[in-house]
Amino acid sequence: QVQLQESGPGLVKPSQTLSLTCTVSGASITSEYYYWSWIRQSPGKGLEWMGAKSWSGSTYYSPSLKSRTSISRVTSKNQFTLQLNSLTPEDTAVYYCARQGGSRYGYGNELDFWGQGTQVTVSS
Secondary structure (H helix, E strand, C coil): CCEEEEECCCEECCCCCEEEEEEEECCCCCCCCCEEEEEEECCCCCEEEEEEEECCCCEEECCCCHHHEEEEEEHHHCEEEEEECCCCHHHCEEEEEEEEEEECCEEEEEEEEECCCEEEEECC
């Protein structure tokens, strides 16, 4: 069974950088052809796909967040991380990590395993 677990601070200040880690068990983040994604949901809004790291190490970002987002990984720990900088209160959301299917040509639409989510509040 694939399991994902987000970890990180629950409260951050405006203008700071958010760092979240997703620890994966039951699957390797280097297994073909999976993508490891970050998604968030702000209050009263739908799910927003933020970006993904592929099994091979390629990185994909949402155009609307690309300038503020960085996704990396630590393969020895089977973890991948999200950094989001220049935070504003509009970044307050539940942040999820998930496994996303795909092929050698790119990621698909299916997100089959999710973490439970972690609430992040941006406030001074």
